[in-house]
Amino acid sequence: MTIFSRRSVFYSLFFLSNLLVSRSHAALPEVVVEIRNHLFTPQSVTIPAHKKVRLVFVNHDSTPEEIDSFDLNREKVIFGESRGVIFIGPLPAGEYGFFGEYHPNSAVGKVIVVDPVSANTDSDINKASSPND
Numbered sequence: 001m002t003i004f005s006r007r008s009v010f011y012s013l014f015f016l017s018n019l020l021v022s023r024s025h026a027a028l029p030e031v032v033v034e035i036r037n038h039l040f041t042p043q044s045v046t047i048p049a050h051k052k053v054r055l056v057f058v059n060h061d062s063t064p065e066e067i068d069s070f071d072l073n074r075e076k077v078i079f080g081e082s083r084g085v086i087f088i089g090p091l092p093a094g095e096y097g098f099f100g101e102y103h104p105n106s107a108v109g110k111v112i113v114v115d116p117v118s119a120n121t122d123s124d125i126n127k128a129s130s131p132n133d
Contacts, residue, residue: 066102
């Protein structure tokens with residue numbers, strides 16, 4: 001193999017691997033939580049068990065908020081009038097709390113993880129949706 005051929009194969013494999021990785025992130029279920037007046041809306045979100053989920057926080061306040069969760073082992077600062085993403089899961093069924101560290105008395109929320117197999121209907125998983133649906 002010549003150097004040109006090796007380089008072509010390398011770049012082709014690199015391009016294909018990046019394409020596959022970017023497509024896998026696009027298919028993740030996504031949940032949006034808004035921050036207004038130091039409150040999370042909605043305060044609780046429901047996601048499917050055993051799936052990775054993209055949790056998007058949109059901060060409409062002019063001040064930052066630090067999302068903190070001991071249950072999910074996550075923390076992230078969302079600056080004022082901006083958005084941030086936290087990836088969670090796959091998680092077993094249960095409830096996982098989170099709060100705003102700068103406003104812990106008002107900015108309180110939870111993620112409810114339900115197992116679709118044991119849930120009565122699919123409507124129990126009402127907040128997480130895949131962009132491809």
